[in-house]
């Protein structure tokens with residue numbers, strides 16, 4: 197079987213991490229852990245949610261792709277992906293749309309891109325409810341990256357599955373169907 201990477205993308209708060217956890221809990225599809233210079237949120241653990249880096253340590257690593265998102269750096273390494281592929285045929289990764297374009301370009305049909313869409317008002321409510329700090333939240337939702345990621349970029353228009361994540365059960369059902377049609381599970 198071909199190795200697959202399920203690339204989960206969309207604006208902050210649209211449910212990408214929730215879906216990557218669903219894939220892990222339901223299908224034992226692990227998520228590739230990425231690197232960031234932002235501080236951990238309450239409950240987040242180094243090596244589980246992210247590899248948390250200082251600005252100095254972040255730039256010592258080699259990345260397949262890296263981006264600046266709302267004032268912080270994020271990057272994913274090919275080495276982590278290949279190590280995870282040694283054990284699993286399908287893995288997932290959570291990235292912004294710029295990262296998703298990089299993965300689609302590099303891995304073609306082996307990269308199954310899922311774009312999550314939620315209206316601006318709903319996503320803002322969800323981020324508030326998640327407990328995101330008010331001032332950081334307002335910086336984030338006003339950032340160019342957040343606004344950009346509310347819509348599918350032109351590079352991915354015919355290259356991704358779009359799910360409107362209004363109802364988690366319906367979203368999970370759509371994810372199940374994608375896995376079936378991609379012959380992943």
Ligand SMILES: Nc1ncnc2c1ncn2[C@@H]1O[C@H](COP(=O)(O)OP(=O)(O)OP(=O)(O)O)[C@@H](O)[C@H]1O
Nearest residue numbers: 207208209210211212213214322326361362363364
């Ligand atoms: N369908 C849904 N209905 C209501 N709440 C949801 C739904 N899906 C996810 N959520 C909630 O919305 C919040 C944001 O979800 P999540 O953290 O998965 O988003 P994200 O896209 O990974 O965000 P970020 O990019 O900022 O890390 C979480 O509190 C999650 O429980």
Ligand SMILES: Nc1nc2c(ncn2[C@@H]2O[C@H](COP(=O)(O)O)[C@@H](O)[C@H]2O)c(=O)[nH]1
Nearest residue numbers: 208230231263265270271272290291292295
């Ligand atoms: N292109 C990449 N995007 C990444 C990576 N790791 C996370 N992300 C995305 O950044 C934003 C902000 O994340 P948050 O955890 O601070 O809310 C979000 O869209 C993530 O999906 C990466 O390695 N590359």
